[in-house]
Amino acid sequence: MLSFRILDFFIALLYFTGALSFLLGLIYSSKKTQDRSVIITATGFGLHSLDLVLKYVLGIGEILTQSQFYISLLAWSFLLIYFLLWWRLKLKFLSITAAPMALLVFTGSLAISPSTLPIPGILQGLWFGLHIGSLFISMALLAMAFGAGATYIYLDKKIKSKAKLGNVSKDMPSLHSFDRVNHLAVIIGFPLYTVGVLSGFIWAAFTWKTIFTWDPKEVVTVIIWFAFAWLFHRRVSGAWKGKKPAQVIILIFLLTLASFVGINFFTETHHSLRP
Amino acid sequence: MEQQIYLFGLNHKTAEIEIREKFALSGFNPINIGLMDKEGPIKETLVLSTCNRVEILCVSEKKLDEVASRVLEYWAGFCGQDPGLLKKHIYTFEGLEAVNHLFSVAASLDSMVLGEPQILGQLKDAYRKSVDEKTAGVIINRLLHKSFSAAKRIRTETAVSSSAVSISYAAVELAKKIFGELQNHRAMLIGAGEMAELAALHLLNSGLKDIMVANRTPERAQELAGRYNGQSMCMEKMLENLHKADIIISSTGARTTIISAAQVRQVLKKRKHRPMFFIDIAVPRDIDPDVNQLDNVYLYDIDDLKEVVEENLANRREEADKAREIIHQEVEKFSDWLKSLDLSPTIVDLLNRGELVARKELKKTLRSLGPEFSESNRRAMEQLALSIVGKLYHEPIVFLKRRAREEGTSQKFIDLTRRIFNLDDEHIPEDAHQRKIKGKEK
Numbered sequence: 059m060l061s062f063r064i065l066d067f068f069i070a071l072l073y074f075t076g077a078l079s080f081l082l083g084l085i086y087s088s089k090k091t092q093d094r095s096v097i098i099t100a101t102g103f104g105l106h107s108l109d110l111v112l113k114y115v116l117g118i119g120e121i122l123t124q125s126q127f128y129i130s131l132l133a134w135s136f137l138l139i140y141f142l143l144w145w146r147l148k149l150k151f152l153s154i155t156a157a158p159m160a161l162l163v164f165t166g167s168l169a170i171s172p173s174t175l176p177i178p179g180i181l182q183g184l185w186f187g188l189h190i191g192s193l194f195i196s197m198a199l200l201a202m203a204f205g206a207g208a209t210y211i212y213l214d215k216k217i218k219s220k221a222k223l224g225n226v227s228k229d230m231p232s233l234h235s236f237d238r239v240n241h242l243a244v245i246i247g248f249p250l251y252t253v254g255v256l257s258g259f260i261w262a263a264f265t266w267k268t269i270f271t272w273d274p275k276e277v278v279t280v281i282i283w284f285a286f287a288w289l290f291h292r293r294v295s296g297a298w299k300g301k302k303p304a305q306v307i308i309l310i311f312l313l314t315l316a317s318f319v320g321i322n323f324f325t326e327t328h329h330s331l332r333p
Numbered sequence: 334m335e336q337q338i339y340l341f342g343l344n345h346k347t348a349e350i351e352i353r354e355k356f357a358l359s360g361f362n363p364i365n366i367g368l369m370d371k372e373g374p375i376k377e378t379l380v381l382s383t384c385n386r387v388e389i390l391c392v393s394e395k396k397l398d399e400v401a402s403r404v405l406e407y408w409a410g411f412c413g414q415d416p417g418l419l420k421k422h423i424y425t426f427e428g429l430e431a432v433n434h435l436f437s438v439a440a441s442l443d444s445m446v447l448g449e450p451q452i453l454g455q456l457k458d459a460y461r462k463s464v465d466e467k468t469a470g471v472i473i474n475r476l477l478h479k480s481f482s483a484a485k486r487i488r489t490e491t492a493v494s495s496s497a498v499s500i501s502y503a504a505v506e507l508a509k510k511i512f513g514e515l516q517n518h519r520a521m522l523i524g525a526g527e528m529a530e531l532a533a534l535h536l537l538n539s540g541l542k543d544i545m546v547a548n549r550t551p552e553r554a555q556e557l558a559g560r561y562n563g564q565s566m567c568m569e570k571m572l573e574n575l576h577k578a579d580i581i582i583s584s585t586g587a588r589t590t591i592i593s594a595a596q597v598r599q600v601l602k603k604r605k606h607r608p609m610f611f612i613d614i615a616v617p618r619d620i621d622p623d624v625n626q627l628d629n630v631y632l633y634d635i636d637d638l639k640e641v642v643e644e645n646l647a648n649r650r651e652e653a654d655k656a657r658e659i660i661h662q663e664v665e666k667f668s669d670w671l672k673s674l675d676l677s678p679t680i681v682d683l684l685n686r687g688e689l690v691a692r693k694e695l696k697k698t699l700r701s702l703g704p705e706f707s708e709s710n711r712r713a714m715e716q717l718a719l720s721i722v723g724k725l726y727h728e729p730i731v732f733l734k735r736r737a738r739e740e741g742t743s744q745k746f747i748d749l750t751r752r753i754f755n756l757d758d759e760h761i762p763e764d765a766h767q768r769k770i771k772g773k774e775k
Contacts (some may be wrong), residue, residue: 217507220633221635222641223510234511296605296606299608300628
């Protein structure tokens with residue numbers, strides 16, 4: 059397992075270099091540095107994929123009950139969505155959130171000692187895969203929309219107040235492209251989130267013979283779902299564009315993050331990832 | 334006496350447009366006119382004539398007074414004017430000052446609009462003409478190539494040519510920041526003034542889909558819209574069509590505002606809150622300033638745009654200081670090259686280069702021979718390598734010395750030697766001379 063430790067460390071190093079060099083490339087408005095940083099992050103992503111596959115293949119049956127694996131998988135989903143968005147929208151700029159976010163979550167997964175979750179083996183069914191898969195992808199979409207939203211608000215304020223656009227603002231993509239990220243995150247993210255939440259409840263109904271247990275995680279999730287549903291409605295009906303959906307999605311992402319970190323690690327819940 | 338570089342010229346700072354027109358030098362061929370001839374004092378010439386500047390660059394072994402009077406005489410003569418009048422408006426640079434000035438011109442630091450890109454192209458044309466007319470020699474060739482590379486360096490290393498410095502370009506830049514690509518967007522001109530038309534033209538050139546024109550007199554609206562394949566309408570129809578426009582350029586002579594925030598709020602609903610960019614260039618203003626408070630709506634009036642332009646210009650001026658530092662460095666480099674055109678430094682460089690190669694190869698061979706190879710053998714090999722180099726360079730050096738005695742021709746051969754043996758360590762890209770070849774084909 060030592061070789062995995064080295065591989066993990068190397069991936070974290072690549073993410074760190076990718077995140078840092080993108081920031082530097084942005085500050086010194088050097089396109090070359092930015093391009094290189096994306097290549098570095100992509101290399102890290104490739105190794106990360108290999109790492110996950112190897113761990114799954116070698117440790118089959120066991121790995122799926124280890125908390126470390128899931129957190130690492132979340133970091134991986136962030137980058138997966140980032141590269142998909144980059145491919146669809148040509149938005150290299152989202153590297154600004156993708157690389158640091160993946161770094162943070164991935165090093166987080168390394169920091170906790172590998173421990174076995176108190177989850178019964180029946181978890182590995184179809185429902186559970188659906189539950190984790192759809193929620194992680196919608197979280198990754200939220201993460202990208204969070205970065206896009208924050209930049210949107212910054213740039214919108216600058217243009218509205220007629221402030222001077224510095225070098226960094228000049229290199230930024232247009233407001234329109236950031237709003238597109240928000241649009242995609244809502245249109246795809248909300249249905250996925252719904253699927254994730256529903257599959258969780260259905261699974262709970264089968265396993266624990268009850269749907270809602272007033273578990274803190276479940277309560278927060280329902281609140282987030284309502285906020286998300288409201289945002290989805292406003293966007294689809296065309297009542298909202300630009301700043302408001304950006305603000306709301308930032309709020310939703312922060313809530314999800316808080317519930318992931320705060321509740322899963324620090325409270326008594328059956329979603330506990332505590333070692 | 335050695336060759337000296339001189340530059341005589343007038344520009345927008347030293348001469349009014351009437352004077353610049355009188356002394357324009359388009360079609361001036363220094364050889365046909367007689368400014369340059371075989372026995373004359375002037376060896377090389379380059380003539381740059383644009384609407385903002387007329388300059389003559391020349392290389393001569395004579396003193397400034399003699400060269401200046403000859404140049405001014407032929408210049409004024411060509412234009413049919415009095416040399417005395419020309420003398421009043423002219424600036425003169427000698428030696429490295431002339432190099433410095435030429436580099437500044439190429440980098441557009443001396444232009445009326447600081448950092449404008451056209452001047453470099455004009456200078457390249459002037460140089461091509463001097464090559465075709467065979468008035469450029471060793472020094473002008475080198476000088477112009479260096480001025481192009483200095484200009485390129487300044488463009489990549491400083492922001493002196495970036496950011497919009499005209500109101501309509503500033504508007505286009507902002508529109509792109511808001512909408513991204515403009516292909517699927519439409520602009521509406523309210524009032525068909527000249528400035529509004531200019532802004533619309535810039536937008537269309539940047540890929541805008543089409544324009545609509547609303548005007549009090551429908552004829553003018555039709556004429557303008559027809560020119561750009563757009564839709565025209567009378568002023569009364571403007572509000573009900575407003576939701577179709579993403580960019581609105583307003584420039585009517587109305588006394589009060591013609592579009593209120595409440596109206597824009599209605600329009601926004603109709604277009605599902607897609608963003609709108611209002612450019613109000615009318616004085617007094619046409620559009621209620623409160624419009625800017627609405628989400629997804631951006632309003633810039635003429636003062637805002639002027640401020641953007643001012644800031645960009647100030648930014649360029651700041652960058653110009655950095656650019657001058659680069660020019661200073663490049664002038665230094667050029668000065669080193671000029672000095673190397675004397676014979677002795679070239680001989681020293683040549684021998685040094687040879688010794689360097691010999692020692693490098695020697696080291697490689699000795700390493701492969703191993704430690705048991707004796708010290709005396711090593712010394713013998715060293716001597717062998719160095720004497721081969723000395724013998725090889727002997728003939729070229731004798732040739733150069735002989736040519737140096739024949740006045741005037743030595744520089745050409747010294748320059749050639751430096752290039753053949755690459756004594757200045759230049760890295761010349763594969764395609765460096767493509768343009769020149771193309772120029773010759775014509």
